[in-house]
Every structure is written in structure tokens, then in C-alpha cells.
Amino acid sequence: MVLTVVKAEIRIVLKHGVADPEGENTRKALELLGFKGVKSVKTIKVFEMELDMGAEEARAACEEMCRKLLANPVIQTYTVELK
Amino acid sequence: MVLTVVKAEIRIVLKHGVADPEGENTRKALELLGFKGVKSVKTIKVFEMELDMGAEEARAACEEMCRKLLANPVIQTYTVELK
Structure with a gap:
């Protein structure tokens, strides 16, 4: 059985208007x-994963991971990008 | 005086071989x-900044920020991308 390894990048971003104290x-x-001229700094959390599955399955799995564990839907949004 | 606002994305990545407990x-x-088939998870810290200066100056400033504050050169590397 041959399995492909998919690289996924999950970005967890604070929703607009949510305070970012860090x-x-x-x-x-x-x-x-x-340092002069720094108007704003936002922090973003990125998870880079290697997944032993096909691309479509990987995207669905990553979105489920965000819903179940990685992101807090009250204050954060997420994007999934496969590489 | 007209100033441009440059958006910069600074990625702070752990060097190869450094433990990533998170x-x-x-x-x-x-x-x-x-979740089955998750082979590895790496965490990356991203700073998204708005800088009130030209592109070349912004790139130099971001690299200096990494050296002086944002990255630990013993265990981390950084990349600067202007948008």
C-alpha cells in the first residue's frame, strides 16, 4: 500500500476586533x-503538519482538527492550505 | 508628507532538530x-506588522527586530515577507 504524505499549513488568526495583547x-x-513607524503588530499561530493521507481527506481532517481542538471559534478563525 | 504603509509577515521557525514540545x-x-495519520506537527510563530515606511527600509527594520527581539538565534530562524 502506497500512502502519500501531504503537508498542510493551518493558520489560526484572531477575529477582527479581538484584542491581541501579545x-x-x-x-x-x-x-x-x-523602532519607529511600527503601526500595528498582530500574532498568528501556525501549525505545519505532515499527514499520511490524500489531499482531499487531509483538508477535511485539518478543518475538523480546527473545530475540535486548534481554534477557539469565539475569537479565532482558521485557514487550511495544502502544500 | 505622504507615507506608505507596508505590511510585513515575519515567520519565526524552530531550527531543524530543535524539540517542539507544543x-x-x-x-x-x-x-x-x-485523528489518524498525523505524522508530525510543528508550530510556527507569525507576526504580521504594518509599518509606516518604504519597502526596503521595512525589510531592514524587520530583520533587525528579529535579531534584537523576536527570534532566539540559538534555536530559531526567521523569514521576512513584504506584502
Whole structure:
């Protein structure tokens, strides 16, 4: 049996309007270090996975993983990209 | 004075061979939830920034930010992509 390995990139992004304290604190720290002109900093979480299955199955599995574990639907959205 | 706003995406990736406990624990949790075929999970940190400067200046600034604050050169590498 031959199995393909699919690489998937899952991005977990905060919804628009949700506070991003880590990003905001990073912006402040950069300002204190003397970096000018940094208007905003947002943080994004990325999971890069290797999946032992076909592409269609992998996409469906990744979306289910986001719903069940990786993302909090109240404050986060997710995108799945196969490579 | 007209200033352009440049969007930059900075990716902080663990170097090859460095342990990624968060990724490994995510893989285990997915397995416990019944997801089959997940061979590996790696975590990547992404900073998305808006910078009030030209493109060349923005790229240089982002690389300096990585060296000074965002990345740990012992275990992490970084890439800067302007949008």
C-alpha cells in the first residue's frame, strides 16, 4: 500500500476586533527599543503538519482538527492550505 | 508628507532538530481525539506588522527586530515577507 504524505499549513488568526495583547506588547517593546513607524503588530499561530493521507481527506481532517481542538471559534478563525 | 504603509509577515521557525514540545503535544492530543495519520506537527510563530515606511527600509527594520527581539538565534530562524 502506497500512502502519500501531504503537508498542510493551518493558520489560526484572531477575529477582527479581538484584542491581541501579545501583539500589542510586542509593538510597545519594539517602540522602546527605538523602532519607529511600527503601526500595528498582530500574532498568528501556525501549525505545519505532515499527514499520511490524500489531499482531499487531509483538508477535511485539518478543518475538523480546527473545530475540535486548534481554534477557539469565539475569537479565532482558521485557514487550511495544502502544500 | 505622504507615507506608505507596508505590511510585513515575519515567520519565526524552530531550527531543524530543535524539540517542539507544543507541536508534539498537539500531535498527541489529535491522536487521542481519534485523528489518524498525523505524522508530525510543528508550530510556527507569525507576526504580521504594518509599518509606516518604504519597502526596503521595512525589510531592514524587520530583520533587525528579529535579531534584537523576536527570534532566539540559538534555536530559531526567521523569514521576512513584504506584502
